[in-house]
Amino acid sequence: MRALVTGGTGFIGSNLVDRLLADGHDVAVVDDLSSGHNRSPHASLHVMDIRDPALVDLAQTWRPEIICHLAAQISVRRSVADPRTDARANIEGTINVLEAAKRGGARKVVYASSVAVYGRPAVIPVPGGAPTDPRSPYAASKLSGELYLATYRALHGLEYTALVLSNVYGPRQSPQGEAGVVAIFTDALLSGKPTVVYGDGTQTRDYVFVDDVVDGFVRACGTAGDGRRFNLGTGVQTTDRELHTLIAEAAGAPDEPRFEPPRPGDLPAMAVDPAPALDGLGWVPRHDLPSGLKATIAWARES
Numbered sequence: 091m092r093a094l095v096t097g098g099t100g101f102i103g104s105n106l107v108d109r110l111l112a113d114g115h116d117v118a119v120v121d122d123l124s125s126g127h128n129r130s131p132h133a134s135l136h137v138m139d140i141r142d143p144a145l146v147d148l149a150q151t152w153r154p155e156i157i158c159h160l161a162a163q164i165s166v167r168r169s170v171a172d173p174r175t176d177a178r179a180n181i182e183g184t185i186n187v188l189e190a191a192k193r194g195g196a197r198k199v200v201y202a203s204s205v206a207v208y209g210r211p212a213v214i215p216v217p218g219g220a221p222t223d224p225r226s227p228y229a230a231s232k233l234s235g236e237l238y239l240a241t242y243r244a245l246h247g248l249e250y251t252a253l254v255l256s257n258v259y260g261p262r263q264s265p266q267g268e269a270g271v272v273a274i275f276t277d278a279l280l281s282g283k284p285t286v287v288y289g290d291g292t293q294t295r296d297y298v299f300v301d302d303v304v305d306g307f308v309r310a311c312g313t314a315g316d317g318r319r320f321n322l323g324t325g326v327q328t329t330d331r332e333l334h335t336l337i338a339e340a341a342g343a344p345d346e347p348r349f350e351p352p353r354p355g356d357l358p359a360m361a362v363d364p365a366p367a368l369d370g371l372g373w374v375p376r377h378d379l380p381s382g383l384k385a386t387i388a389w390a391r392e393s
């Protein structure tokens with residue numbers, strides 16, 4: 091298979107590229123290196139913004155069968171501060187990726203969506219067919235990407251699968267971002283820096299290991315899940331306080347976070363039901379949190 095991966099030097103994308111190469115596929119990466127790093131010498135890297143018309147030329151020349159689209163503006167806070175920049179990357183960029191897929195004759199686009207599209211869900215774990223309710227420009231732009239996928243499928247027969255990712259963690263996640271709590275706690279606890287828990291520590295998130303997410307992308311690269319959206323999460327809620335304890339124990343560091351007031355807009359709870367992904371993609375998360383954290387901390391110690 092010839093797979094083009096946008097955002098392929100980032101956290102999830104670079105892990106996906108390594109898996110596709112290990113599986114024997116031809117891989118090309120498109121990334122502007124705004125936050126990613128060139129990590130896969132065996133994939134051809136095209137340093138390019140996904141909005142660049144040259145992406146269409148590249149697809150017409152290289153003719154990928156599949157495009158895995160992960161490049162994005164990923165910060166919710168930045169999207170609130172500057173919604174135009176968010177929309178340019180996530181909406182205009184996705185349209186250019188779809189044009190490239192169409193004109194390059196790709197069969198399918200596999201898209202990284204986000205649990206942000208569910209807003210403040212009424213039911214947790216969020217069922218597969220739950221209504222969307224975007225509450226940030228980032229959520230709106232990610233959902234727009236899904237709408238354009240459906241539009242290109244209806245209009246041009248371009249297949250897609252949208253994967254709604256919960257809180258992904260694992261090797262190569264940057265501690266600089268706002269969402270990578272595992273990376274932030276791991277980095278701080280391994281280097282003796284203070285850690286902060288916002289609120290009373292009971293806020294929950296659904297942590298899914300990056301290898302499991304990559305496996306979901308690989309499964310979606312086939313014909314499974316054509317024209318559908320799947321939640322990639324575990325359905326398990328972990329509180330911030332529990333997460334801190336697990337990482338402190340695994341890192342051999344004191345479990346003594348500082349508590350600060352909750353940040354406005356933070357969701358009190360989130361988890362998604364992965365059951366439809368088992369049905370549609372044969373996907374189940376195989377790593378529980380302790381084993382995923384062990385691998386993450388081992389990587390962080392070495393890097």
Ligand SMILES: NC(=O)c1ccc[n+]([C@@H]2O[C@H](COP(=O)([O-])OP(=O)(O)OC[C@H]3O[C@@H](n4cnc5c(N)ncnc54)[C@H](O)[C@@H]3O)[C@@H](O)[C@H]2O)c1
Nearest residue numbers: 097100101102122124125126139140160161162202255258
């Ligand atoms: N990490 C998570 O928990 C999570 C959760 C939900 C959804 N997602 C989605 O998964 C995808 C990957 O996220 P990640 O955590 O690996 O982020 P990341 O920041 O590590 O990777 C994004 C990559 O895209 C590149 N990029 C950004 N804007 C670009 C542009 N305009 N043109 C070309 N390249 C560009 C960056 O350089 C980076 O390499 C994103 O679409 C994100 O919205 C991630």
